[in-house]
Amino acid sequence: MNAATQRLTILLVEDEPADAHLVKTALSENHILADLRHVVDGRDALEYLRRQGPRFAGAPRPDLILLDLNMPRMDGRECLSALKQDPHLSDIPVVVLTTSEVERDVLASYTLGAAGFITKPMDVLKFMAAIRDLGVYWFDLVRLPRQE
């Protein structure tokens, strides 16, 4: 529904190049026509979202953020907390996509305002299916906020 009317932008915050590549592949394999932008840690993500510096001037505002938890410089928890406290960014849904299976991380992520906590499947086919189900929910089913 959404995807047919407009091309959506996803910001992927992920320090592992292999995992970033897998997300990109999964999106295209599942025919999710999204403009995927990629940054490698929480600090870069906040700079991207706030369009700070020449690298991110004119960066498109994402419709959805996929956030890894364990990253150098600024981890996902700190990044999630900062962007949910920013009135210009707090409406963007953030889905945590991580290798963590720790119950404490799940609770902390939702407490900070995550709109989902997905443990990355180790199996590639399961990983593809997970991105497909994520895409169907966020891009086919739900309405996303639109900034006027």
Next chain:
Amino acid sequence: MTLTMNDKPNLRVLIVEDEPGDARLMQLALRKCGFAIEMSVAGDGVDALRMLRREGERYRLAPRPDLILLDLKMPGQSGLGFLEAVKQDECLRAIPVVIVTTSMLDADVLASYRAGAAGYVPKSTDINEFIAAINILGQYWFRLARLPLNRD
């Protein structure tokens, strides 16, 4: 503690919906999709908050839900007011709240996400479309995502 798919306890869903017919339809759709969940219904936001906070004898032993499905248009406290109250309550804020509504106003969508909604699902008047939508919702929240388990 790590729970796998197989030893996951039944998930609990709270439906906050003032129209008894719509609440029944939601329960029917969730059951039809075959999700192993327990459901409870609150008719408005005030009652739902009492249930979540276990206020009064009636709700003394009310189980805490893992997910809340919320109608926006309700009498008394609006759905948005309820959402804000949940997200401002330290004991409740981790519970994801998904809006399921007939309202298509961009302002309602934006206000819901700002208040902390974890999705905004348009409610179809076509029964089959509605069931298909609830199936996608369930696949995401009950099969794909891990929910915070409030087992207190």
